[in-house]
Amino acid sequence: MDIQITGLCRSFGRVAALRGVDLTVPGGMFGLLGGNGAGKTTLMRVLAGVLAPGAGRVSVGGHDLASRAGRLAVQRRLGYLPQDLGLYPDLSPREFLDYVALLKGLDDTAARRRQVGELLDMVGLTEVAGRRIKGFSGGMRRRVGIAQALLGDPALLVVDEPTAGLDPEERVRFRTLLAGLAGRRTVLLSTHIVEDVAQTCHDAAVLAAGRVVYTGSVAELVRTGEGATWEVRTAGAPPTVGVVVSAVSRADGTVYRVVSEVPPAPDATPVAPSLEDGYVALMQRHTSAPPSA
Numbered sequence: 001m002d003i004q005i006t007g008l009c010r011s012f013g014r015v016a017a018l019r020g021v022d023l024t025v026p027g028g029m030f031g032l033l034g035g036n037g038a039g040k041t042t043l044m045r046v047l048a049g050v051l052a053p054g055a056g057r058v059s060v061g062g063h064d065l066a067s068r069a070g071r072l073a074v075q076r077r078l079g080y081l082p083q084d085l086g087l088y089p090d091l092s093p094r095e096f097l098d099y100v101a102l103l104k105g106l107d108d109t110a111a112r113r114r115q116v117g118e119l120l121d122m123v124g125l126t127e128v129a130g131r132r133i134k135g136f137s138g139g140m141r142r143r144v145g146i147a148q149a150l151l152g153d154p155a156l157l158v159v160d161e162p163t164a165g166l167d168p169e170e171r172v173r174f175r176t177l178l179a180g181l182a183g184r185r186t187v188l189l190s191t192h193i194v195e196d197v198a199q200t201c202h203d204a205a206v207l208a209a210g211r212v213v214y215t216g217s218v219a220e221l222v223r224t225g226e227g228a229t230w231e232v233r234t235a236g237a238p239p240t241v242g243v244v245v246s247a248v249s250r251a252d253g254t255v256y257r258v259v260s261e262v263p264p265a266p267d268a269t270p271v272a273p274s275l276e277d278g279y280v281a282l283m284q285r286h287t288s289a290p291p292s293a
């Protein structure tokens, strides 16, 4: 289910959260990156029909979100995992999913139970399906969250910061689960964890201050860091030019990885960029460019 967004604006009082977003999401798994306050959650909430769009046009699977009929049509085919999904701690995942399925209008008891069972299986919670959610780890709770979003087999899955706060093992497991879901549906993954996008998405967009500053392939975003990623070995002070993205301390000094348009030190060595380097280079160029109207 493709998404076409043109000139989308959305404000909260005097705060302009989205300031003319133009974006096309073709399908498959698509990453939406951006720092705190960039507008990611606002965009997700507009797409999920939780917030009405301000100015601009948003079309999802050919349905225009400006009309109530369009929003309803999209909501029927959309699953949403918000950043702060409230789970009922005293329910088991089976009870919780059954409850959400009822709210979503799955009235046929046998079909509902079958679907809940299949989803519990898909997210790897069958063995704990009868236990109370309150004893679950962060990763298990997110898996309950993704299962509720998948009720009704939506063609579009909108997932907001799903791996924040998870330990590395849970994070890897959760993002692999998401990537597997993208086979036959569109998954829009909003995150500020660059590595999650690097490992799961072919295409991505970057939001900054309510605008799209990059949209295209992840490989191309990595290339933004080419010629601007360096290593500096020193026993002295850290480089003051560019952005230090990592510092590995060793017995003979520290190796700094630096993103900078110019060599950050006379003996700096150019290195191949990662997605994080490309992202930092993009943000650097964006913030040093004169503001557009």
Ligand SMILES: Nc1ncnc2c1ncn2[C@@H]1O[C@H](COP(=O)(O)OP(=O)(O)OP(=O)(O)O)[C@@H](O)[C@H]1O
Pocket (backbone or CB within 6 Å): 012, 015, 016, 017, 034, 035, 036, 037, 038, 039, 040, 041, 042, 043, 192
């Ligand atoms: N309900 C609201 N009322 C007032 N301001 C809001 C509201 N929601 C978002 N904002 C503001 O809009 C801007 C964009 O916020 P948003 O939550 O969309 O960004 P984000 O990219 O998701 O950030 P984060 O990664 O921190 O969640 C911020 O300045 C935020 O303070």
